[in-house]
Structures are given as C-alpha cells and as structure tokens.
Amino acid sequence: SFVSPSPLPCCEGQYANLFEYLMHVLPPSLFLHEYISSSQQIEKEHKFTNIVAFSIGLIPWICRAEVYGEYGINYGGKKVNICAVTPPDRFDRLNEIFLKNVAESRLGYGKFVQACSFISLTLSVDNQIIHPSRMYGLWKRYGGKWKTYEEVPFFYRDFDDLSADFLKRLDADYSTVRNAIRKHFPDRPFKYMLNYLDQDRLVYQTESVDIKTSFVESETLGKIKTPVRHLEDGTYHIDEFCRFFTDDIPYGLLITKWIAEQLGEKVPFIDEIINWCQDLRNERFLTDDNKIDMAACLAKDHTTGIPPSYGITSVEAILD
Numbered sequence: 001s002f003v004s005p006s007p008l009p010c011c012e013g014q015y016a017n018l019f020e021y022l023m024h025v026l027p028p029s030l031f032l033h034e035y036i037s038s039s040q041q042i043e044k045e046h047k048f049t050n051i052v053a054f055s056i057g058l059i060p061w062i063c064r065a066e067v068y069g070e071y072g073i074n075y076g077g078k079k080v081n082i083c084a085v086t087p088p089d090r091f092d093r094l095n096e097i098f099l100k101n102v103a104e105s106r107l108g109y110g111k112f113v114q115a116c117s118f119i120s121l122t123l124s125v126d127n128q129i130i131h132p133s134r135m136y137g138l139w140k141r142y143g144g145k146w147k148t149y150e151e152v153p154f155f156y157r158d159f160d161d162l163s164a165d166f167l168k169r170l171d172a173d174y175s176t177v178r179n180a181i182r183k184h185f186p187d188r189p190f191k192y193m194l195n196y197l198d199q200d201r202l203v204y205q206t207e208s209v210d211i212k213t214s215f216v217e218s219e220t221l222g223k224i225k226t227p228v229r230h231l232e233d234g235t236y237h238i239d240e241f242c243r244f245f246t247d248d249i250p251y252g253l254l255i256t257k258w259i260a261e262q263l264g265e266k267v268p269f270i271d272e273i274i275n276w277c278q279d280l281r282n283e284r285f286l287t288d289d290n291k292i293d294m295a296a297c298l299a300k301d302h303t304t305g306i307p308p309s310y311g312i313t314s315v316e317a318i319l320d
Helices: 009-022 036-046 088-104 117-120 127-143 161-184 196-204 211-216 251-261 266-282
Strands: 030-033 052-054 059-069 071-077 078-085 111-114 229-232 236-238
Touching: 052 088, 052 117, 071 117, 078 088, 078 117, 078 196, 088 229, 117 251, 127 161, 127 251, 127 266, 161 196, 161 211, 161 251, 161 266, 196 211, 251 266
Parallel strands: 030 052, 078 111
Antiparallel strands: 052 078, 059 071, 229 236
C-alpha cells in the first residue's frame, strides 16, 4: 500500500508526474489521501482500478516547527477524528494499517470514526470557515494593520466577539447548504456533517458554550499568532498571501458556494467574504451579481478547487 498526502493546489502538476511513475511500481492497493476530485481524475487518467481514497476532516494534532528543519512542538490532538473513505468498506483495513498510527497509538487517544461521505467533511466546520472569518474580523476591527508586532493579536487566544459573530454567520450559510444536502440525499445519515460547536464538542470532547470561548480557552491553539507581513514603513499588515487566503477561499469557501449554486441556495455571508478577499488580492471569483465567474475560475489549471476544475459538474458526483 502507498499513502499519498493531499496535494496543495500549487503541487498538483508534480503529483500527476508522481502517479504516472507509481502506476508502474505500486502493489495492488493504493491508499490515497486526496481531494476526492483529484483522486477521481487520477484514477481515470491512469486507469487505476484499486484506489482507496480517503480524507481526514480535521488535522489530528496541532504542531508547529520550533526550529525549522530540526524539531517541532506537538500541542495536542483531537479526542475523536473523522475520516471519509471510498470504497467505504475499506475503512477498517485503512484504520488498522494507518489511521490508528496517526494519533491513537502515539497519543493514547484520537480514534477515527467513519463519515458516510466526503461531502460531510467538505461542509463541516474546518479551516475554510475559521480562517477567513477571523481574518475578516481582524480587518474590520483593526484595518488589518498594527504598529508593532507585539500589538498583533494571537489568532485564537485573542478571539473577539466580532470574529465570533462572523464565524457564526459563515457557519449559518454552511448550515443552509448542509440542510440542502440532507434534503437532496435523504438516504444518507450525514452523522458527522456538523456545525462548528457540535463538531468542536465531538472532536475535543468538551462542553464549549460558545464560539469565542472555544478558541480563547483552547489547550492546543493558544500560541498561534496571526499571519502578518512586515512592511517597509515598520508596520505589520495581515498577510493576504498566506494560505488562509490562497487555500481557504478558492479551495474552501468557493467550493461550498458552488454546491450552493447547484442546489439553488443563497449564501450571502460567503459572498461577502469572497468579495472582500478577491478585492484585497485583486482576484476574481464572483461576478458583480454574486455568481461564480466560471470563466475566471477555470481560466488556468488549479486556479480554484471547484469540481468543474476536475471535469465534475454535479453534486452527485462528489458525494463519494
């Protein structure tokens, strides 16, 4: 078996070359930790017949490099982890040979449970909801700029009411899409397609009473600073080139926006944040009437992660 990490958008070309080589040397079973759209494309292009694609909903443990290239710090892990697998009957085997070693055997906790669909992970609260809403809150409150580095708030430990409200509004849009998915696929349980607080209580086994408290009192996130750039005038500015923008918008919010459009749902706060980000970075993902600009999003390979980038044009095709 071979396990591949999920590729960053900028690395997908290199991954295509890797898989072209691996198809000649791999044993029969290929376990692929992958964006489901990419794995379908790879399977089709290279005529693989025994791919097991899987995705983990949240990072099983939080770590940071203390000295780059030498050692890092593990701040702790999730008590429960969620994984989607296709074919679904391969979960037990994957769990035995790989997933248990990711967290449970090392930390003594962090067992994996199986989601019924990859779309459960896409529409549960993850970085694509947390990061943009917090950055938007920092922009609205501080203008995204500070005179000294010491003034820059911690990303989670200093979570404020405005950022919490923005996350709540973004999560409400996601709930609109989650409910539409449940209605569209009534035969699926979607047990692990959760809103922010429900997921936080599950994976951390806590009794978080509200969004702000869940971050401020987090045992694993407290030391993470806000990504900033040091400008020539000596000030510090929100880093609009960091992955909170380059990944979480085109490969996060925009995917949910696409699903919403396919199901005829309106998501006004998702629109607001995407518009803010595209103006800040001089990009274009939405038209003036808040529809996905398909020409712009598909102009170059890997500009966005919306399913049509991989030749997928229906919600049904991204379910598994």
